[in-house]
Amino acid sequence: MDNIQVFMRIRPLSEDEYKRDRTTESAVRMLTDSTVSIPSQRTENFTFDFVGAEDCTQEEVFEAVGKRAVEQCMQGYNGTIFAYGQTGSGKTFTMQGARDEFTGPDDELRGLIPRCFEHLFARIAEEEARYNGRVKYLCKASYIEIYNETIYDLLDPLIRTCALREDIKKGIFIDNVTEETVQDPNEAYSVFVRGTTSRHVSATSMNRESSRSHSVLMLIIQSLTQMDTGLTEIRESKFNLVDLAGSERQKLANTSGMRLKEAANINKSLSTLGNVINSLVDISNGRPRHVNYRDSKLTFLLRDSLGGNSVTFIIANVSPAMCNDAETASTLRFAQRAKMIRNKAVVNQDMQGNVPQLQAEISRLKLQIAQMRSNGSSGMDSSLAGSEYTVSPYPETVVSSDPGGIGVGPAGLSSKEVGAMQYFVRLALRKERESERQKAYYSEKMIQLKFSLARHRRHLQQQKLVLKLAKAECETLRRNASIAYVASAENNALREEITVLQAALSAQPDSTDLIIENFQLREELEAMADRQAIRDLPDLADAVEALDTLFSSKVNVMDLKADFPIIPDDAVYMGLEEKIKLKQDDIADLKLQRDKLEFQIKSIEEDWQSVNEGTHKLSTAATDEQVDTIIEKTMDSIVGDQARDTWTAISSLFTRTF
Numbered sequence: 001m002d003n004i005q006v007f008m009r010i011r012p013l014s015e016d017e018y019k020r021d022r023t024t025e026s027a028v029r030m031l032t033d034s035t036v037s038i039p040s041q042r043t044e045n046f047t048f049d050f051v052g053a054e055d056c057t058q059e060e061v062f063e064a065v066g067k068r069a070v071e072q073c074m075q076g077y078n079g080t081i082f083a084y085g086q087t088g089s090g091k092t093f094t095m096q097g098a099r100d101e102f103t104g105p106d107d108e109l110r111g112l113i114p115r116c117f118e119h120l121f122a123r124i125a126e127e128e129a130r131y132n133g134r135v136k137y138l139c140k141a142s143y144i145e146i147y148n149e150t151i152y153d154l155l156d157p158l159i160r161t162c163a164l165r166e167d168i169k170k171g172i173f174i175d176n177v178t179e180e181t182v183q184d185p186n187e188a189y190s191v192f193v194r195g196t197t198s199r200h201v202s203a204t205s206m207n208r209e210s211s212r213s214h215s216v217l218m219l220i221i222q223s224l225t226q227m228d229t230g231l232t233e234i235r236e237s238k239f240n241l242v243d244l245a246g247s248e249r250q251k252l253a254n255t256s257g258m259r260l261k262e263a264a265n266i267n268k269s270l271s272t273l274g275n276v277i278n279s280l281v282d283i284s285n286g287r288p289r290h291v292n293y294r295d296s297k298l299t300f301l302l303r304d305s306l307g308g309n310s311v312t313f314i315i316a317n318v319s320p321a322m323c324n325d326a327e328t329a330s331t332l333r334f335a336q337r338a339k340m341i342r343n344k345a346v347v348n349q350d351m352q353g354n355v356p357q358l359q360a361e362i363s364r365l366k367l368q369i370a371q372m373r374s375n376g377s378s379g380m381d382s383s384l385a386g387s388e389y390t391v392s393p394y395p396e397t398v399v400s401s402d403p404g405g406i407g408v409g410p411a412g413l414s415s416k417e418v419g420a421m422q423y424f425v426r427l428a429l430r431k432e433r434e435s436e437r438q439k440a441y442y443s444e445k446m447i448q449l450k451f452s453l454a455r456h457r458r459h460l461q462q463q464k465l466v467l468k469l470a471k472a473e474c475e476t477l478r479r480n481a482s483i484a485y486v487a488s489a490e491n492n493a494l495r496e497e498i499t500v501l502q503a504a505l506s507a508q509p510d511s512t513d514l515i516i517e518n519f520q521l522r523e524e525l526e527a528m529a530d531r532q533a534i535r536d537l538p539d540l541a542d543a544v545e546a547l548d549t550l551f552s553s554k555v556n557v558m559d560l561k562a563d564f565p566i567i568p569d570d571a572v573y574m575g576l577e578e579k580i581k582l583k584q585d586d587i588a589d590l591k592l593q594r595d596k597l598e599f600q601i602k603s604i605e606e607d608w609q610s611v612n613e614g615t616h617k618l619s620t621a622a623t624d625e626q627v628d629t630i631i632e633k634t635m636d637s638i639v640g641d642q643a644r645d646t647w648t649a650i651s652s653l654f655t656r657t658f
């Protein structure tokens, strides 16, 4: 498991910023090669994986980020590079280069995207040569823009809108997006330029800035390797290069119509990104949380890059200007938090071949698994301990950190399905335990019955013996005694004894009665077992077999449910699902309201912070010009009407003493 790698880049001070600040002093203090702080904002120290100062070159950024990302993708891992920062902080310069001025591989200012293309195809040529034609690569490129929560296909001549979909096999994908096969860096770059031109065209036609949308260039890199066994190994990685919208808070005050919707959507997708990151950090710290990836198109599309199967790099772009110190601090706080997320990237590979080849490979893998098991089953899930079943090979973030969520494992199964499978196995185990309990109960009952039967038999035999003796004695007496003796008291007593014994004997249950009692008890027990509907539970062996099928063929878990009805029965089950869904909707509504409130509170707090800071700055201003700049800049950064009125009052009451 690797943490998301975070790189910070400070761009040079611009002329405008110098005019505004009247100083070349940087707001960012470099404490070490990788640690910085913003003294004017009294921030804590921030430590990143790499900090590029104002003089950091494009080549250095590529070496630190782009090259490493490409190398990971060449091995079959998914890779993502995000450029984050306020508008004008250098995101596009970092990703693309000096705007629209790319002149080719000799251009020193070209950004990460062209450099990644060059390195990728150089590596592909190297690998193909090294394996003497046994490895073949295929690269496809797509380029999309997310604006106002809508996805636009920038490679489509009509810049069509597209929908996001999720599928067990493919995970999350953009339906019908244009994919262009690219064979060398020039082809890739011309596809990129075409998409960028479309982005400008669509921005102009909608009368908006491109900094208000997110752009994602997606490369799919497939490799086919001919193995010695005759099998073909297929590896596929996704490489996302993301230029995010400016991270500054968009003002909602004095905005209406399209602009209001635009500002609200940018705030929404960025605050969702923040929320997703917060949840993922909690999860990385061992606190189970639901991650609301679906709250924005951006987070849903990049779900794997944020909390799953991807090697992810974030470049936090900042301005060194004093006038941007608050935004710079906010960017660094975001980046510092994102750095705590831990992802688990796995190689996306598959095998292709004919039946005997695949069978041979299966035998080899089974042997390997058996060896691993005999070396200790450290990977056993405690809930399944004792069963034959071993834990699924899914990334931790999917299985343990996203219960009921929408994460997808490398095998293409969503965490909902992994959850369903675990439920399925638990049911089977319950039945196993229940049968064991019943078996023990029956055995105990049988022992008691046998004991009781033996006791009755013994008693019966004793009584029969006594009766036999009494009868014999009576007969002897009758034969020998005189009439008087027959009438004697002794004779009468003996007759009475015989009557009592006969009565006692007839009151004793004979073995037939006991067999009947035994039979009745069994019947009663069986009826009890029926009442508990234990029979309706799936057998463990069947469940395990079904799961094996599920893993190998990826059939739908819900189809399995038909073969293995799960208690409660379908009607109740559907009812419960419906209720759960309603509750989930309620929870989602409440969360949305909470997010809105949190956003409003944050906004109000920031406003009052701006008022306080402005008031403090006014007290230190030395010239009229400075006072005017402070008043204007502070007003600019305030969103709420109340705080704006207060600031107007404070600034009008301010007395200039110079």
Ligand SMILES: Nc1ncnc2c1ncn2[C@@H]1O[C@H](COP(=O)(O)OP(=O)(O)OP(=O)(O)O)[C@@H](O)[C@H]1O
Pocket (backbone or CB within 6 Å): 010, 011, 012, 085, 086, 087, 088, 089, 090, 091, 092, 093, 094, 098, 099, 210, 211, 245, 246, 317
């Ligand atoms: N490292 C750098 N060296 C020299 N110039 C830079 C550097 N970074 C950015 N710039 C310049 O600063 C200006 C703003 O940069 P850029 O357009 O890349 O910002 P951005 O964050 O992408 O803004 P937006 O959100 O509007 O897209 C551009 O003129 C760019 O050429």
